[in-house]
Amino acid sequence: MAIAVVLATVGFGGRRAVWESRRTWGEEDEVRNSVESRSVVINHGIPTGTIHRMKTAAAEFFKLPAQEKKKYPYDPNVLEGYGTPYPLSENESVDWSSALFLRLSPIQQRKLELWPTTPPELKDTVEAYSAEVAKVNKKLLGCLSLIMGMERNALFELHEEMSMLLRVTYYPTCCMPDQVLGLGPHSDASSITLLAQDDDVTGLQVLHDGGWVPVKPIPNALVVNIGDVMEIWSNGRYKSIDHRVVTTVEKARTSYASFVAPHKDVVMEPLEQMLDAQHRHGMYHKVKYENYLKYVLHRKLEGKAHMAKYTI
Numbered sequence: 001m002a003i004a005v006v007l008a009t010v011g012f013g014g015r016r017a018v019w020e021s022r023r024t025w026g027e028e029d030e031v032r033n034s035v036e037s038r039s040v041v042i043n044h045g046i047p048t049g050t051i052h053r054m055k056t057a058a059a060e061f062f063k064l065p066a067q068e069k070k071k072y073p074y075d076p077n078v079l080e081g082y083g084t085p086y087p088l089s090e091n092e093s094v095d096w097s098s099a100l101f102l103r104l105s106p107i108q109q110r111k112l113e114l115w116p117t118t119p120p121e122l123k124d125t126v127e128a129y130s131a132e133v134a135k136v137n138k139k140l141l142g143c144l145s146l147i148m149g150m151e152r153n154a155l156f157e158l159h160e161e162m163s164m165l166l167r168v169t170y171y172p173t174c175c176m177p178d179q180v181l182g183l184g185p186h187s188d189a190s191s192i193t194l195l196a197q198d199d200d201v202t203g204l205q206v207l208h209d210g211g212w213v214p215v216k217p218i219p220n221a222l223v224v225n226i227g228d229v230m231e232i233w234s235n236g237r238y239k240s241i242d243h244r245v246v247t248t249v250e251k252a253r254t255s256y257a258s259f260v261a262p263h264k265d266v267v268m269e270p271l272e273q274m275l276d277a278q279h280r281h282g283m284y285h286k287v288k289y290e291n292y293l294k295y296v297l298h299r300k301l302e303g304k305a306h307m308a309k310y311t312i
């Protein structure tokens with residue numbers, strides 16, 4: 001069975017953490033059900049205070065006058081800074097959002113001059129949040145490795161020097177929500193993405209059976225998207241999720257996406273463990289992560305059209 005997507009919502013006080021034991025993840029029905037219903041509720045363990053402080057600091061930054069925010073212009077070479085960096089989708093004349101990109105890891109690659117100094121607590125707050133997200137990521141990759149029939153640390157190691165980028169996106173209110181998207185359709189150039197969002201505004205939508213389905217926020221939860229890297233590694237068993245963000249008239253929205261990706265020199269290809277009797281050959285071409293990323297970042301946001309280049 002091709003597992004379409006793992007779009008996991010990670011919440012407090014819900015079901016037991018799916019990564020807690022191999023058995024939970026290993027139970028076929030559990031995994032299949034979670035995947036088919038497109039949601040897995042897990043306790044991520046990030047203190048609510050840490051998420052709250054992250055959201056407050058980000059809100060302070062986005063409230064600053066434009067000329068203040070522009071002191072940290074987005075630099076496409078290091079993928080950090082403030083701006084509206086994506087090329088627009090075919091049907092869009094404007095993406096109704098702006099974003100602050102910060103490198104969480106490797107720490108030594110951070111370009112700190114692109115980290116806002118207002119509000120002053122932003123840097124420490126991002127550090128605290130990113131340390132927690134990194135823990136969730138490690139656990140999640142551990143579980144995914146197990147259900148893919150590998151050692152717990154296999155996916156973590158496949159990333160080699162793992163990269164984590166935070167994209168905080170602010171979507172202002174919009175008086176023509178039918179005509180303007182906050183962010184065009186795309187799949188993430190990550191292995192997985194861990195996304196926190198505002199608790200009281202729905203904006204994210206995922207493509208399911210040809211229609212856009214809203215992902216209603218669960219307070220303090222994280223949404224986990226499967227990205228293109230995992231699609232290739234899993235030989236298409238886990239498909240990256242096509243998603244977009246709509247605008248609303250009523251309320252501005254902010255989201256916090258942590259993208260996990262391999263080192264730029266990692267050559268991605270379907271993992272041996274994912275080749276079975278039915279799929280004896282890899283369904284994706286080999287590609288260096290750096291080359292894939294260059295290709296994707298220069299394209300318009302057109303859902304998963306870019307994946308055609310890598311699919312056999």
Ligand SMILES: O=C(O)CCC(=O)C(=O)O
Pocket residue numbers: 167169183188195197203204243245254255256257
């Ligand atoms: O705002 C969201 O909920 C999604 C953001 C997103 O898809 C992205 O940053 O790649």
Ligand SMILES: [Fe+2]
Pocket residue numbers: 186187188243
């Ligand atoms: Fe995304």
